[in-house]
Amino acid sequence: MKKKMATTLLLLGLALAIAGTISLFEFPFLWSMVIFTTSIVLCFGASIMLKATTTILISLASVGLTVLSFAYQPLGPEYQMTGTECQRISECFSPVRGGGFPIQYVIDTPGITFWDDLGYEDEIRLLSFIVDFCFYNCMLSFLRWVFQRMVVKYTRLETSA
Numbered sequence: 022m023k024k025k026m027a028t029t030l031l032l033l034g035l036a037l038a039i040a041g042t043i044s045l046f047e048f049p050f051l052w053s054m055v056i057f058t059t060s061i062v063l064c065f066g067a068s069i070m071l072k073a074t075t076t077i078l079i080s081l082a083s084v085g086l087t088v089l090s091f092a093y094q095p096l097g098p099e100y101q102m103t104g105t106e107c108q109r110i111s112e113c114f115s116p117v118r119g120g121g122f123p124i125q126y127v128i129d130t131p132g133i134t135f136w137d138d139l140g141y142e143d144e145i146r147l148l149s150f151i152v153d154f155c156f157y158n159c160m161l162s163f164l165r166w167v168f169q170r171m172v173v174k175y176t177r178l179e180t181s182a
Contacts, residue, residue, distance in 0.1 A: 027070035034063030041088070054089065061085040075165055083158040090122040090153060094139060103131045126150040 037060035041053050064081045097116035107113040118137045119125030126149035127139050 023070060027067045030063050030070070031067035034060045034067060036060075037063065038084075054092070057085060057088055079158060079161045079165060082161055083154050086157040086161075087121075087126075087150060087153045090157075091120040091127065091139075093122040094118050094120045096137075099125065099128050101129075101131055103136075121149060121153055123156055124149045124152050126153060 037056055041056035041060055061081060065078060068077050068081065096118055099117050099119055100114045101117045102113050103115045103117070117129040117131060118139060119129065120127040120139050126146045128144040128146065129137065129139055130143045133142050
């Protein structure tokens, strides 16, 4: 019974993650993040119920953090042609908005839709998304390692006292 419930939670969490990815480009950002947060909580709950390893939990959290990094949308460092009637050619190029951290994986394409509005029609860079995922995965794995070291050290101090 517990395994069936955990599997249902996991499937629901994955379905919400897919819905969150689609809604990211169609609905306000806040609602997409609510959907993603709910899906991550459901997947965490299911993996804990299934007694999954911490590697699975870290991978789920890394995907969530990578998608949440889409909220960081600065201008630049990417420059693209944004005008056609310019006095000098350098005036036609300007920085464009990109989403993602540490590497932007969604880049605005000027002239397609609204200026400074990232959506599904913009350039999505899969390799940059994978690099961001690896960055967050390494960061969380390092934190897990530090935490495990601290717990081992603390338990040794408790048993020796």
